[in-house]
Amino acid sequence: MEVPILKQGPYLIATVQSALNDSDLMSLRDALVAKVAKFRSRAVIVDVTALDVVDSFSTRTLRDIALMIRLRGAEMVIVGLQPEVAFAMVQIGLTLEGVGTALDLEEGLTLLNRRAKPGRQ
């Protein structure tokens, strides 16, 4: 299932709607890396509220996407990780090291806006 990506000002917002298989995740990666250049976006928010499982493959892919986005001069924030998903990830030692995270979409936008305007909080 394709993940819709919306452009909102300088940001791209990708909202995962349902469980993703590996190909979906890789399409998301390719789409985000391309769109970040097309729209000259400063940041990408990936909303994973709908995911009930984040396994080793999804974690690695999300981390890869974040690194690729950074190499393209933008940043990525993952929002909406469910508490039980976070619990399972920690239990097996999966981390999103180096990837920004926020509680939900609103917090993610606040985080990015704050970073964009240093000293003007």
Add this chain to the structure above:
Amino acid sequence: MSDELRVWIESDSDIVTARHEGRTLAASLGFSAAELAFIATAISELARNIVLYATRGEIRISLIHSGRQRGIQVVASDEGPGIRDVRKALNGGYSTSGGLGLGLPGVRRLMDETEVSSVEGKGTTIKARKWKL
């Protein structure tokens, strides 16, 4: 055990199907949200191993009981290359990049009991159980 479901695994979409069906069956026993996430994640890792290393195989999920205890059992079987060093695959490091990269240490930490039987060149069967406390 009449409540057994089988999911044939040969593509990444089957991984999603297996964990979804497993979660639904586990939910019928009244596992907590966290336990359901553990079970679904374990199924995901087991199914992924099949796709990655054996190309195809099967996941069987059933409700089990022992005395008054009830639980769920996940059996992942394939006729792939097998695991040379089962102990190493099961223990691994703390991160999934430790060990043999099979995600088995993760399965072991998510479930209550994990048994692996593997014959090189013949295949692998992994049984993992989680009990409802």
